Amino acid sequence: MSKRLTVVPERCSGCRLCESVCALHHFGVNNPKKSAIRVIALYPHPVIRMPVVCRQCAQPKCRENCPTDAIVVDNGVVKIEADKCVSCQQCVISCPFGAIFVHDEIPVPFKCDLCGGSPQCVQQCPKGALQYVPEHELGEANRVASVLRYAHMKEVEYVEEGERKKLRYAEIGREQSREGSD
Amino acid sequence: MVPFGEEFALKYVGGRGFGAKLLFDQLPKIKDPLGPENILVVAPGPLTGLYLPGGSKTHFVSLAPLTGIYGDSNMGGNFGTELRQAGYDALVIAGRADELSYVWIDEDEVEVVPAPELAGNGCLETDRMVKDRLQSEEVRVAAIGPGGENLVRFATINADWSRNAGRCGMGAVLGSKNVKAIAVRGGKDMPVADVGALRLLTDRSMKELSSHPLFGFWQQQGLMSVVDYVNSAGVLPTRNYSENVFEEAEQIDGFKMEKEYKIGDTACFGCPMSCGNICLVKNGKYKGTIAEGPEYETACMLGSNLGVGDFAAILKGNQLCDDLGIDTISSGNLIGVLIEAVETGLLRPADVDGMTLAWGDDELINTLLEKIARREGVGDVLAGGSRAVAAHWPQLAPLMVQVKGMEQSAYDGRSTISMALAYGTCDIGAHHNRAWTVGKELEAGASWQAEDRVDLVIYHQTIRPLFDMLGVCRLPWIELGYDENRYAEFYSIVTGVPHTLDDLLARSREVWDLTRLISATRGVSRKDDYPPPRMMERAVEKGPYAGRVVDRGEYDEMLDLYYQKRGWSEDGKPAEGREKDFRDRLS
Numbered sequence: 001m002s003k004r005l006t007v008v009p010e011r012c013s014g015c016r017l018c019e020s021v022c023a024l025h026h027f028g029v030n031n032p033k034k035s036a037i038r039v040i041a042l043y044p045h046p047v048i049r050m051p052v053v054c055r056q057c058a059q060p061k062c063r064e065n066c067p068t069d070a071i072v073v074d075n076g077v078v079k080i081e082a083d084k085c086v087s088c089q090q091c092v093i094s095c096p097f098g099a100i101f102v103h104d105e106i107p108v109p110f111k112c113d114l115c116g117g118s119p120q121c122v123q124q125c126p127k128g129a130l131q132y133v134p135e136h137e138l139g140e141a142n143r144v145a146s147v148l149r150y151a152h153m154k155e156v157e158y159v160e161e162g163e164r165k166k167l168r169y170a171e172i173g174r175e176q177s178r179e180g181s182d
Numbered sequence: 183m184v185p186f187g188e189e190f191a192l193k194y195v196g197g198r199g200f201g202a203k204l205l206f207d208q209l210p211k212i213k214d215p216l217g218p219e220n221i222l223v224v225a226p227g228p229l230t231g232l233y234l235p236g237g238s239k240t241h242f243v244s245l246a247p248l249t250g251i252y253g254d255s256n257m258g259g260n261f262g263t264e265l266r267q268a269g270y271d272a273l274v275i276a277g278r279a280d281e282l283s284y285v286w287i288d289e290d291e292v293e294v295v296p297a298p299e300l301a302g303n304g305c306l307e308t309d310r311m312v313k314d315r316l317q318s319e320e321v322r323v324a325a326i327g328p329g330g331e332n333l334v335r336f337a338t339i340n341a342d343w344s345r346n347a348g349r350c351g352m353g354a355v356l357g358s359k360n361v362k363a364i365a366v367r368g369g370k371d372m373p374v375a376d377v378g379a380l381r382l383l384t385d386r387s388m389k390e391l392s393s394h395p396l397f398g399f400w401q402q403q404g405l406m407s408v409v410d411y412v413n414s415a416g417v418l419p420t421r422n423y424s425e426n427v428f429e430e431a432e433q434i435d436g437f438k439m440e441k442e443y444k445i446g447d448t449a450c451f452g453c454p455m456s457c458g459n460i461c462l463v464k465n466g467k468y469k470g471t472i473a474e475g476p477e478y479e480t481a482c483m484l485g486s487n488l489g490v491g492d493f494a495a496i497l498k499g500n501q502l503c504d505d506l507g508i509d510t511i512s513s514g515n516l517i518g519v520l521i522e523a524v525e526t527g528l529l530r531p532a533d534v535d536g537m538t539l540a541w542g543d544d545e546l547i548n549t550l551l552e553k554i555a556r557r558e559g560v561g562d563v564l565a566g567g568s569r570a571v572a573a574h575w576p577q578l579a580p581l582m583v584q585v586k587g588m589e590q591s592a593y594d595g596r597s598t599i600s601m602a603l604a605y606g607t608c609d610i611g612a613h614h615n616r617a618w619t620v621g622k623e624l625e626a627g628a629s630w631q632a633e634d635r636v637d638l639v640i641y642h643q644t645i646r647p648l649f650d651m652l653g654v655c656r657l658p659w660i661e662l663g664y665d666e667n668r669y670a671e672f673y674s675i676v677t678g679v680p681h682t683l684d685d686l687l688a689r690s691r692e693v694w695d696l697t698r699l700i701s702a703t704r705g706v707s708r709k710d711d712y713p714p715p716r717m718m719e720r721a722v723e724k725g726p727y728a729g730r731v732v733d734r735g736e737y738d739e740m741l742d743l744y745y746q747k748r749g750w751s752e753d754g755k756p757a758e759g760r761e762k763d764f765r766d767r768l769s
Binding site: 010011013014015016017020021024028029030031032033034038040041042043044045047049103104105124126127 | 231232233260263267306319320342343368369370371372373374377380381385388392401445446447448449450451452453454455456458460472473474
């Protein structure tokens with residue numbers, strides 16, 4: 001089952017633990033600038049914190065632009081083969097997400113390798129902003145939100161243990177086609 | 183660039199410790215905190231930037247413009263990590279630039295760049311302009327606003343939108359040096375003696391913290407959860423500390439925030455607790471106001487202490503203070519004095535630019551914040567801090583809640599007398615972070631003797647400043663019970679030199695003596711270690727502690743004991759010979 005590293009920016013606090021643990025795991029140093037994931041924080045307009053990390057594209061622009069065929073897709077993971085890489089930075093420039101990184105103490109550009117199937121950043125993210133999910137689950141949040149937006153649901157109010165509660169349900173007899181709407 | 187010797191590094195640890203020693207060495211040359219001979223030390227700690235819980239802190243140490251004595255203040259966020267990645271454990275800013283400038287530190291290249299176009303801009307706009315000029319979103323900028331430029335005695339230094347070195351007037355020190363901002367960028371490794379051990383200990387620590395039963399609640403509310411607790415306990419300063427319970431507390435607490443205003447979470451570098459809250463006002467006259475905050479102190483000092491029961495108004499005040507670069511605690515405290523003075527007839531509206539100040543008038547309060555930062559009209563008087571206000575209007579002295587010239591923060595000292603001692607003896611003035619004994623005394627204080635209170639205050643004043651030497655945040659320990667011995671483990675792992683917590687506490691105690699020595703040289707003695715008159719002479723008006731004052735006899739007994747236990751004279755001077763201990767010139 002192939003899995004994807006996905007980002008939920010709304011949950012990100014900008015703590016950068018993902019950066020720290022990535023650099024430690026791959027290079028054995030405390031140096032967020034040697035991490036293959038980087039949190040961008042913008043404020044106050046627009047206001048967002050979002051980790052940028054390789055999406056392991058199936059048709060990677062970095063590979064397309066690599067003049068020495070140093071980039072390969074191996075079992076779903078986009079890899080830079082150091083012995084073929086001339087460190088021209090074409091991949092860094094061509095990645096539409098900015099998810100390939102460079103550091104002057106590291107001979108070739110570096111990027112997310114999913115830690116061999118157990119991404120450390122996902123494990124250490126204290127907010128659930130980084131997730132490693134099966135591909136067939138991708139889009140699930142939107143699917144659930146879409147169902148919840150389904151209009152014409154009936155509502156019943158009731159009291160349970162002194163607390164007022166609401167239950168929403170879709171009633172038979174009110175069916176209509178929702179084709180084309182959300 | 184000067185390398186620290188190992189002896190210096192181990193003796194003073196870092197952060198506040200480095201700052202205190204560097205300031206002590208410079209002290210004989212300093213005439214005026216705002217003179218070119220004063221120095222501003224900017225120092226992260228040896229744990230800042232590392233993979234461990236809350237290694238985010240940067241400390242700013244200087245002879246304080248607000249008090250004229252030893253001063254320090256710190257901020258979280260990302261600035262300290264970047265400074266360490268640029269290769270620095272401390273930055274010393276001395277002298278004065280010819281024109282308004284920013285300091286640009288690009289690893290080994292340091293320059294002072296003239297930038298007169300930054301004049302008058304808020305902290306956020308300055309952050310933006312410097313980033314644009316350097317063409318980088320990833321540099322870190324610490325900036326002052328109009329408050330610092332205009333030498334407001336409680337001006338802040340701001341970074342990462344809303345992380346502030348808030349107290350003591352560190353922003354005015356930068357302003358006096360004609361430095362509008364410090365920009366830094368770095369990519370160096372932060373050395374650790376045993377990286378493997380660090381990884382193991384932190385992996386384990388993160389699991390412990392995140393499995394704490396209050397972890398989720400803490401992420402939701404952060405320090406805003408304190409409003410409800412403190413109000414219920416009857417220690418929430420209200421209307422210039424005259425009452426201790428605020429009838430509209432529910433309108434300004436963490437639950438209100440969560441329900442109506444919070445749109446996101448923020449965290450400082452390397453911290454899983456994300457206590458920062460991004461709040462947005464979606465309706466009403468403050469619609470569009472956005473800030474990372476408020477935190478407890480601001481909710482109280484710009485809220486209950488001014489009779490403001492409107493969360494949106496507090497958020498607006500928070501946003502203004504962040505951008506203007508002035509301290510919310512000192513500002514709220516001084517505005518409270520002014521409102522009470524007008525309400526009780528000690529001042530006439532004509533004395534305060536014609537404003538009919540009243541409790542809860544948020545629009546006039548926000549006007550005052552602007553006036554302070556720009557030193558306009560009555561704002562010019564307030565901008566000098568408590569001492570300047572009392573000198574200008576001697577009749578207001580009994581209303582002022584300050585120690586050593588620093589406005590007291592948002593916990594009352596009458597309901598828990600150990601907190602009065604904590605404020606009285608705090609080395610920078612009436613600040614809560616060196617010893618916060620409220621919770622313990624409320625819980626168990628009924629049977630305490632003077633000695634129990636003194637011991638607790640000294641223990642707090644020893645362990646809490648240790649965090650400020652290490653460069654870590656103390657909240658994992660305070661709020662989620664994270665084992666304090668872990669910090670000694672981290673320090674040992676990082677330095678490669680085994681240390682116990684007691685070893686480090688002994689260093690912290692030394693630094694406390696050092697900061698006292700600095701302040702004693704500037705004239706501080708026993709007379710400056712008393713709570714403000716309001717705490718000693720005027721009883722709490724409402725709440726469970728109504729009728730309470732700090733009894734002078736009881737306080738004197740504690741103070742005698744405090745000096746004895748510190749090895750200081752009856753007048754509060756560190757023992758003879760202590761000066762010599764610090765006089766060594768370590769490279």
